[in-house]
Amino acid sequence: xxxxxxxxxxxxxxxxxxxxxxxxxxxxxxxxxxxxxxxxxxxxxxxxxxxxxxxxxxxxxxxxxxxxxxxxxxxxxxxxxxxxxxxxxxxxxxxxxxxxxxxxxxxxxxxxxxxxxxxxxxxxxxxxxxxxxxxxxxxxxxxxxxxxxxxxxxxxxxxxxxxxxxxxxxxxxxxxxxxxxxxxxxxxxxxxxxxxxxxxxxxxxxxxxxxxxxxxxxxxxxxxxxxxxxxxxxxxxxxxxxxxxxxxxxxxxxxxxxxxxxxxxxxxxxxxxxxxxxxxxxxxxxxxxxxxxxxxxxxxxxxxxxxxxxxxxxxxxxxxxxxxxxxxxxxxxxxxxxxxxxxxxxxxxxxxxxxxxxxxxxxxxxxxxxxxxxxxxxxxxxxxxxxxxxxxxxxxxxxxxxxxxxxxxxxxxxxxxxxxxxxxxxxxx
Amino acid sequence: xxxxxxxxxxxxxxxxxxxxxxxxxxxxxxxxxxxxxxxxxxxxxxxxxxxxxxxxxxxxxxxxxxxxxxxxxxxxxxxxxxxxxxxxxxxxxxxxxxxxxxxxxxxxxxxxxxxxxxxxxxxxxxxxxxxxxxxxxxxxxxxxxxxxxxxxxxxxxxxxxxxxxxxxxxxxxxxxxxxxxxxxxxxxxxxx
Numbered sequence: 001x002x003x004x005x006x007x008x009x010x011x012x013x014x015x016x017x018x019x020x021x022x023x024x025x026x027x028x029x030x031x032x033x034x035x036x037x038x039x040x041x042x043x044x045x046x047x048x049x050x051x052x053x054x055x056x057x058x059x060x061x062x063x064x065x066x067x068x069x070x071x072x073x074x075x076x077x078x079x080x081x082x083x084x085x086x087x088x089x090x091x092x093x094x095x096x097x098x099x100x101x102x103x104x105x106x107x108x109x110x111x112x113x114x115x116x117x118x119x120x121x122x123x124x125x126x127x128x129x130x131x132x133x134x135x136x137x138x139x140x141x142x143x144x145x146x147x148x149x150x151x152x153x154x155x156x157x158x159x160x161x162x163x164x165x166x167x168x169x170x171x172x173x174x175x176x177x178x179x180x181x182x183x184x185x186x187x188x189x190x191x192x193x194x195x196x197x198x199x200x201x202x203x204x205x206x207x208x209x210x211x212x213x214x215x216x217x218x219x220x221x222x223x224x225x226x227x228x229x230x231x232x233x234x235x236x237x238x239x240x241x242x243x244x245x246x247x248x249x250x251x252x253x254x255x256x257x258x259x260x261x262x263x264x265x266x267x268x269x270x271x272x273x274x275x276x277x278x279x280x281x282x283x284x285x286x287x288x289x290x291x292x293x294x295x296x297x298x299x300x301x302x303x304x305x306x307x308x309x310x311x312x313x314x315x316x317x318x319x320x321x322x323x324x325x326x327x328x329x330x331x332x333x334x335x336x337x338x339x340x341x342x343x344x345x346x347x348x349x350x351x352x353x354x355x356x357x358x359x360x361x362x363x364x365x366x367x368x369x370x371x372x373x374x375x376x377x378x379x380x381x382x383x384x385x386x387x388x389x390x391x392x393x394x395x396x397x398x399x400x401x402x403x404x405x406x407x408x409x410x411x412x413x414x415x416x417x418x419x420x421x422x423x424x425x426x427x428x429x
Numbered sequence: 430x431x432x433x434x435x436x437x438x439x440x441x442x443x444x445x446x447x448x449x450x451x452x453x454x455x456x457x458x459x460x461x462x463x464x465x466x467x468x469x470x471x472x473x474x475x476x477x478x479x480x481x482x483x484x485x486x487x488x489x490x491x492x493x494x495x496x497x498x499x500x501x502x503x504x505x506x507x508x509x510x511x512x513x514x515x516x517x518x519x520x521x522x523x524x525x526x527x528x529x530x531x532x533x534x535x536x537x538x539x540x541x542x543x544x545x546x547x548x549x550x551x552x553x554x555x556x557x558x559x560x561x562x563x564x565x566x567x568x569x570x571x572x573x574x575x576x577x578x579x580x581x582x583x584x585x586x587x588x589x590x591x592x593x594x595x596x597x598x599x600x601x602x603x604x605x606x607x608x609x610x611x612x613x614x615x616x617x618x619x620x621x
Binding site (some may be wrong): 059315320346355400403 | 451453464506510
């Protein structure tokens with residue numbers, strides 16, 4: 001049963017000198033079934049967390065073999081994708097990274113494959129290209145949707161009609177196309193799930209960017225925001241200020257409205273069986289859990305949604321040898337953001353390298369910095385510094401470090417652009 | 430159970446990492462790596478409004494962080510972030526970034542302005558911004574290869590009074606024309 005990787009395909013994908021080195025090392029063992037250096041970390045997921053974990057492990061100890069498994073040959077950033085939806089970007093190219101320089105600069109071996117399962121006991125990742133063994137595994141799978149909580153939702157067809165656009169790429173493009181095709185005077189419905197979800201301020205930035213688009217291109221249109229949460233989850237005062245300043249009469253924000261059922265044919269959402277709301281465009285963001293890979297690996301906790309981890313090493317408290325970072329893990333006070341994933345990845349990488357070398361672990365110190373746009377030129381941010389409270393054995397915010405911009409700001413928008421440039425460069429070079 | 434056994438057990442994955450209950454305090458690298466999402470890997474910035482920290486002296490970084498912390502230097506995120514770190518942690522980050530190689534940037538700059546800036550810099554700024562701005566005297570920041578937009582934002586803050594100039598800098602900057610100052614920024618951005 002021990003299917004091995006097609007070596008030729010793998011070499012083609014990883015490319016270059018390191019690919020050849022791998023081939024030489026594997027000549028007697030066929031494919032990736034055994035580690036070539038004797039120490040292999042497999043990283044699953046090439047987004048904000050996985051790219052950084054893979055790169056930093058190699059930067060800190062180049063004797064450890066790192067294989068990054070990702071199903072796509074590129075990654076599209078969720079941060080800033082709302083700006084594309086609002087019409088501020090021509091295409092998604094400023095948000096798209098590739099992995100070739102992680103291979104060229106750091107010797108990360110990139111395997112384009114779909115992960116189908118993880119055998120934690122045997123330390124094997126099962127993929128569409130074969131099995132890959134590991135000494136340690138880092139899962140950075142992002143999120144998937146609890147669509148079973150919405151009656152009438154079909155996983156394959158509903159997102160094509162009612163896009164979530166909560167994973168950037170084709171869904172983002174579809175939502176913008178729907179907005180462009182909508183007649184003037186139309187209604188957009190945005191449904192926000194109960195938290196925790198990926199990117200706490202994201203839905204409210206989405207609201208702002210869609211309202212901006214409607215104001216400029218679709219006179220007399222409006223956006224109805226159905227928020228399952230009792231109130232705006234993040235940066236509330238700043239969003240309300242921006243909405244009043246720019247989008248008075250365009251945004252109809254309704255708190256505590258949980259969508260439980262949909263009628264896809266009629267483009268209608270139903271709130272707790274009581275109230276139907278119709279939209280010409282329906283942006284339905286379903287409730288979320290850790291990515292399916294984490295579910296398949298058996299590292300999702302008793303809440304059945306997210307993965308409990310040790311706050312110093314991000315090692316799963318369920319299966320040793322598997323680490324979970326980014327949106328999928330429970331990182332205490334840290335929000336589910338791209339920057340959090342970046343920080344978590346570095347701490348996880350540091351302590352994997354320490355553990356593999358028999359060295360003492362190092363306390364976690366992480367940062368979150370997250371920008372949201374309110375208009376074409378104004379942004380706001382939230383920041384925080386995080387460490388481990390040893391008595392609680394959990395990540396907490398350093399008191400006083402969490403705060404938001406004092407006001408809508410054009411300078412913050414300029415800094416936000418550089419934030420994007422730096423963090424995507426970090427992930428891809 | 431000896432440390433040696435634990436080391437072997439961790440390396441081979443026989444033992445959960447969390448079994449190693451006591452972790453050492455965050456190292457300079459742990460503290461500094463968290464900054465790299467905005468300031469670039471090892472402090473080499475790719476974003477034109479964010480400064481590179483790579484190659485700054487420890488003193489310059491400590492001075493900047495303390496001024497962010499006290500509010501003496503205007504900031505957006507840095508005021509709040511700086512407050513979260515102890516003086517020892519700030520010194521550790523200063524040491525980390527001072528050991529990184531100066532980050533050379535490739536930017537579109539005005540050749541005439543670079544030449545003019547080059548002729549002005551030694552007599553006006555060179556006593557503190559030494560080695561063509563590659564280094565700084567005491568806590569003076571290095572400016573070589575910083576992004577032009579970053580330098581322009583800082584100069585605008587100095588001229589508006591939002592950021593306070595050191596006395597010696599004020600003496601030199603006050604009589605200078607805006608064109609001369611702009612030329613100096615082009616020069617320093619061009620130095621590799």
